[in-house]
Amino acid sequence: MCTVAISNSPVFSPSPRVSSSIFCKSSPESCSSSPSFKFRLQKPPPPASGLFRGLNDDVTSTCSSVSVSPTQLKRKRPTRLNIPVASLTFSADRSTTESTVEDRWKEVEVEEDEYSVYCKRGKREYMEDRFNAIVEFNGTSKQAFFGVFDGHGGSKAAEFVTENLKKNIQNEVESRGEKEIVEAVKQGYLNTDSEFLKQEKRGGACCVTAIITSGSLVVSNAGDCRAVVSISGAAEALTSDHRPSRPDEKQRIESLGGYVDSNRGISRVLGTLAVSRGIGDRSLKQWISAEPETKMFKIIPEFEFLIMASDGLWEKVSNQEAVDLARPFCASSDKSEVLSACKKLVELSASRGSVDDTSVVIVQLGRFCL
Template sequence: METRLSTAETHTPFLVPKLPSLKRKRPPQIEIPNILQEIQTDNLRFTHQNDAVCFGGNGFGVVSRKGKKKFMEDSHRVVPCSVGSSDKSFFGVYDGHGGGKAADFVAENLHKNVLEMLKDCKDKVEKEEAFKAAYLRTDCDFLEEGVVSGACCVTALIQNQEMIVSNLGDCRAVLCRGGVAEALTTDHRAGRDDERERIENQGGYVEFHRGAWRVHGILAISRSIGDGHLKKWVVAEPETRILELEEDMEFLVLASDGLWDVVSNQEAVDTVLSVQGQRKTPRESEDESLFKGLVNVSPSSKLRRVSLVKQPKCAKHLSHYHSENESPYHEVESPPSKSRKITALKRVKMKSESCWAKEASKELVNLAVSRGSMDDITVVIVDIKHYKC
């Protein structure tokens, strides 16, 4: 028998049970690993004091900047060698590996050993031996610390119209001579034929690993201070050159491989020359011409007379040479004097020299960064003209 349902029965709606309202929850904060935090927060504009050092003095400029490593491993040193001697200075750039302790140790001690060993040295052979002894003593003293790390070095000592340049590893010294770059040092890399032969003669070996020739497959440089685990093959004996200061010598660039890996010698020199040219204002040119005797000096001259404020003649370390906002000059009211004006213009010229050297160092560091250098970069520029008679 067929049963029919009523209309009301056939259209009875299906009731859906009422569910509790859902509240959207905030997702948990994403934890970024330390290595990623380092890459993202390592500001390239030097907002942190430990990321960069930038200063200049009479005849030199220094810029040192941390790369993508967690800790800064570069170091440097600028030291006047004797009280009251403005034509005698020591400059050093040190590039650490395996940590920064070796570079810091060398920056603190190498110049002291050099100055001690150089006492009473007269001829070139004695001076070369003195530098060798100073480097070896610094290396020996650091090895006694028991720290497993090392440092490459490049140093320049200017005294008595003479320049002594030494190096270990891949820090480099490049001289500008008449606008042309001249490398004063040769990088000590494991792939260099003579270095490879020396290492093999000592029972070691060099193999290609991770894109470079390395001592025992570990270290890409063949000379350094430290690296005690490879000391039999990675020696601390520097190569040293002694040059007389000549008229066509303009400036010296000392830098770690963070610069030289991406910037050629001539490119570095051209960049510095470009900065020099850009900073040449008409007033500076007039002052320079006056200093060279190309413009007559008369009592009616309206040139501002300036005088150097007395400052200490020597400082142990020039990392805080002076603040950029502090001017070492003040205007004085004195009778017109040709000798006073010439002296004042010398001071203006010296101040201009320190400015361009510092600005040129900045430009070289920025150039290396723009080309992808992720290493620590330290640049020291020495104005050799400042030390000529």
């Protein structure tokens, strides 16, 4: 049975004012066992609720119908800060092979009023990128959580991060409060890394996340996924790629007894991994840190839109090129135009020789400016 599952563990609470259009493009063969799998899914609005009132259900929907039955749990303490989080994943019968499940990520499209997402598999056998995206309206405040996760050595780490990072950040924010959100995000990343290592699974994942709450933007990264904002048309990177060639990263690795080697012009940790931070990577964990770098900004009217993407984009497209290409599309009131911008960016990277998986999320920041 080929289905689309929207995972609400622990929380899935999008706004009743927001509906998603999700398109999954894959070969007909990959869905041959499904009685009804179509390329378009219209998500109906689930009931509104506070983001830290955990929803315990997983919602599995065929393209012919969708139902959401959230269970509201009691809380021991009042919510201090709401971070809306949800994830898009795909599930299948146990008899379905991993390759079939992975193929459903071959090309994914999501379009909303506040954001659009486009993911496309490169020349790899399986798609290793994943993402989170959710928006909630809570009275007059607008809140959101976005994440792009680029797996390497398989998709297991990226899948694990997609399912658990949001929850771990939520738990830390609840216990620490809004004033300590930077430390809460850091501990959320570290907890997710520790949990994944206990799974004894191979591979790792680079991450970039953005939390929008109370008119502020909190951006974090571990690895080479990147976030770039358009400020009145000028591109500004909000994250710095964690590569072994970065002087401070090289010094950190060497201080821990490791080394950085260059192979065909690419610096690698112990001659192996081309990133110096990320979640997972058990065999190199002594040198690969899961600690993110986090920056916090007040969203001002000059902040037009945010581009979050895996390195499949940034290896071939500069920050300013990405903003210049996307800006005319983002100026349109038609949300399908923003999705077109995501696609154009992926196409541009591919036309320049990228063979990597590429995921692009564009967030219309003007919608969150208080």
